[in-house]
Amino acid sequence: MGGIIICHGGVGAKGRALDDMNSVASLSRDDDPLKTAVNAVVNMENDPRYNAGTGSVIRIDGSIQMDAAVAVPGEFGAVISIERVKNPVLVAQDVMQKTPHIALSGPGAVEFARRLGYGEYDPVTEKARVAYRKMIEAIKDSTNMDERYQAIKKLISDGIVEEPHDTVGAVAYINGKFAAAVSTGGASPMMPGRVGDVPLIGAGIYCGLKGAVVATGHGEEIAKKLLCYRIYERITEEPLNRILMEEIENMGEKLAGVIAISRKEYGFFSNGSMAVDTHEF
Numbered sequence: 633m634g635g636i637i638i639c640h641g642g643v644g645a646k647g648r649a650l651d652d653m654n655s656v657a658s659l660s661r662d663d664d665p666l667k668t669a670v671n672a673v674v675n676m677e678n679d680p681r682y683n684a685g686t687g688s689v690i691r692i693d694g695s696i697q698m699d700a701a702v703a704v705p706g707e708f709g710a711v712i713s714i715e716r717v718k719n720p721v722l723v724a725q726d727v728m729q730k731t732p733h734i735a736l737s738g739p740g741a742v743e744f745a746r747r748l749g750y751g752e753y754d755p756v757t758e759k760a761r762v763a764y765r766k767m768i769e770a771i772k773d774s775t776n777m778d779e780r781y782q783a784i785k786k787l788i789s790d791g792i793v794e795e796p797h798d799t800v801g802a803v804a805y806i807n808g809k810f811a812a813a814v815s816t817g818g819a820s821p822m823m824p825g826r827v828g829d830v831p832l833i834g835a836g837i838y839c840g841l842k843g844a845v846v847a848t849g850h851g852e853e854i855a856k857k858l859l860c861y862r863i864y865e866r867i868t869e870e871p872l873n874r875i876l877m878e879e880i881e882n883m884g885e886k887l888a889g890v891i892a893i894s895r896k897e898y899g900f901f902s903n904g905s906m907a908v909d910t911h912e913f
């Protein structure tokens with residue numbers, strides 16, 4: 633096998649975002665697995681259909697705060713609640729390659745990005761604005777947080793506000809080396825400062841000498857279960873597809889999906905619709 637790339641556009645995707653990933657896997661191909669995984673995530677961050685980079689959801693305070701991470705065996709880099717940059721995953725890669733740290737958050741992450749030349753960028757889309765306005769309208773009479781969440785849940789179940797398509801991610805195995813990358817605008821509704829699974833090593837992303845795994849879905853539950861590390865640890869114990877199925881079943885009612893790659897197999901599994909694109913060469 634020369635190489636394999638798997639990309640996902642988030643569990644819970646609908647319509648075009650589910651049917652047509654624009655051949656993102658083959659278009660992102662490079663000789664280096666990290667470059668490949670990052671290229672794939674950049675392509676999806678730049679596509680407004682996905683809840684990552686441009687197209688990210690707006691938090692209840694009106695801000696857009698994004699999380700992203702990259703990993704190769706023995707290395708990890710993440711940005712947490714970064715604002716006003718076009719491609720959070722590129723900043724995460726720079727955290728891994730150019731700092732002694734594994735993660736930068738909030739204003740520190742933004743300041744780091746600006747120092748490296750990342751320009752000011754507003755990732756808001758008209759679709760995100762409309763969804764935000766509907767959310768605010770729905771919660772304006774609610775007197776406490778529970779009521780707010782119930783009102784927003786009803787908007788989603790009535791189809792008035794589309795549930796965000798969640799995280800985008802990619803794993804690659806090329807020339808015997810693994811890499812993983814992931815990015816998200818987060819969940820909705822969401823408080824400012826809320827952190828999901830994406831920038832937490834072992835939760836929404838893991839990469840080691842046995843393989844690479846990324847997750848999408850309910851960030852809190854994915855993090856509590858340390859989903860990607862659990863899957864990684866089981867690689868080679870059983871067929872990969874069985875491991876993915878069992879770990880997703882273990883998520884119960886919470887929406888989740890995973891893509892994974894080992895030296896011998898690759899696979900994906902989810903408990904909701906999930907856009908996936910693969911390219912083998």
Ligand code: GLY
Nearest residue numbers: 818819828849851
């Ligand atoms: N899975 C993305 C998030 O919950 O933030």
